Amino acid sequence: MNDSELLRRLNSSRVPAPRPEFLENLPSRVRTGLRSQRSASSAGGEGAWNWLQPVTFTVAAAACVALALVLGYGVPKKSEDAFALLKSPSLLREVMGMFPNRVRAIEEDASGIQLVLSDREDVPASTPIWVSICDGKKCSAFVTFSGQELQIAKEKVEVLVDAQDRVILMGNRFVWSSGEPNRPVGHLRIQARPLAYAL
Amino acid sequence: MGASDEEKDWVIASRTGDPAAIEALIAFYQRMLYSLTIRMTGSVADAEDLTQETFIHAFQQIGQFRGESSFGSWLYRIAVNKCLNWKKRERRRGEIHAEWSKNLDSGDAEKSVENEQIQEALLKLHPKQRAAIVLTIFQQLSHAEAARILKCSETTVSWRVFSAKSKLRRWLEAGGVKS
Numbered sequence A: 001m002n003d004s005e006l007l008r009r010l011n012s013s014r015v016p017a018p019r020p021e022f023l024e025n026l027p028s029r030v031r032t033g034l035r036s037q038r039s040a041s042s043a044g045g046e047g048a049w050n051w052l053q054p055v056t057f058t059v060a061a062a063a064c065v066a067l068a069l070v071l072g073y074g075v076p077k078k079s080e081d082a083f084a085l086l087k088s089p090s091l092l093r094e095v096m097g098m099f100p101n102r103v104r105a106i107e108e109d110a111s112g113i114q115l116v117l118s119d120r121e122d123v124p125a126s127t128p129i130w131v132s133i134c135d136g137k138k139c140s141a142f143v144t145f146s147g148q149e150l151q152i153a154k155e156k157v158e159v160l161v162d163a164q165d166r167v168i169l170m171g172n173r174f175v176w177s178s179g180e181p182n183r184p185v186g187h188l189r190i191q192a193r194p195l196a197y198a199l
Numbered sequence B: 001m002g003a004s005d006e007e008k009d010w011v012i013a014s015r016t017g018d019p020a021a022i023e024a025l026i027a028f029y030q031r032m033l034y035s036l037t038i039r040m041t042g043s044v045a046d047a048e049d050l051t052q053e054t055f056i057h058a059f060q061q062i063g064q065f066r067g068e069s070s071f072g073s074w075l076y077r078i079a080v081n082k083c084l085n086w087k088k089r090e091r092r093r094g095e096i097h098a099e100w101s102k103n104l105d106s107g108d109a110e111k112s113v114e115n116e117q118i119q120e121a122l123l124k125l126h127p128k129q130r131a132a133i134v135l136t137i138f139q140q141l142s143h144a145e146a147a148r149i150l151k152c153s154e155t156t157v158s159w160r161v162f163s164a165k166s167k168l169r170r171w172l173e174a175g176g177v178k179s
Helices: A003-012 A020-042 A059-073 A089-098 B005-014 B019-041 B044-060 B071-085 B094-103 B109-124 B127-138 B143-150 B154-173
Strands: A103-109 A112-117 A128-135 A138-145 A149-152 A155-161 A167-171 A175-177 A188-194
Touching (some): A020 B044, A128 A155, A128 A167, A167 A188, B005 B019, B019 B071, B019 B127, B071 B127, B109 B127, B127 B154, B143 B154
Antiparallel strands (some): A103 A112, A128 A138, A128 A188, A149 A155, A155 A167, A167 A175
């Protein structure tokens, strides 16, 4: 095959065209992404401590839901069982009921609880996964689902569960598995497991 | 990739967050970016995500765009970097076939196979060679323009294109990429 034949074959090959709904929704999704980036940076992200830059992020709904739920369930006692509220099955069921197939993650840190929502109902139902990450004394925790992405130390990390219910966090520069929980990831301490309740 | 006066006005307005200007730039460049990202990843879903992320990154960092290159070149550079950092998820060989046959109606079974073989061969290339091929052959940029986007010398681009073509030729002559 000479060069011109190769070029002819390459140039005549086709790729799937962009979906009309993708093109139609792209400007609004970019605007939403820009707003969420501005919200995240104005909240005082500290260098490598930059949690969750989701595709979409409904701040207003998250704040309202977080406030309503905290008032309804009481203030979590971090000195006792940290993140007890986040682990509560009733919290997750309530949130999932309000936003079916849209909840990418629920995060709790020192500033409270936040929701990370998809702008489409494209989050498949699956066993919720608990992830907690501590950098020194600062800890955050998430409830999320297999296939979703978190941002950990400036890196996009995919959360997966294998057939043995081991949670795997897969980023560009590190991989962590609940099968080897003590494997160090820089200065981070990570715990993760599927939550033992159905929704 | 020369910029029209209208595009320059959009870029200036987008620095102030003008939604109409941002939307105009997205409408103008979305297909260009999508065609780059689908060739770099072979995945419709990843191409959509990377296109979206490229625009978000570009408008977030619009203050850093000095106009030394065209806005299109700048978008290409951001998109290529995102594609080079893209982590290919573990995929079964059949996924390209399933996704492409669903989204691409070539109407000709033999052509469908050829389309998939070519994409699988592209994905087999080293990412930087793939980027050089995609920019120069599929996006029709000169080696000089590709070099500015990839931040390397024109000679490096030429060498990557030469190496990539040799591999593609060998793989396609053998009837596609063997797993």
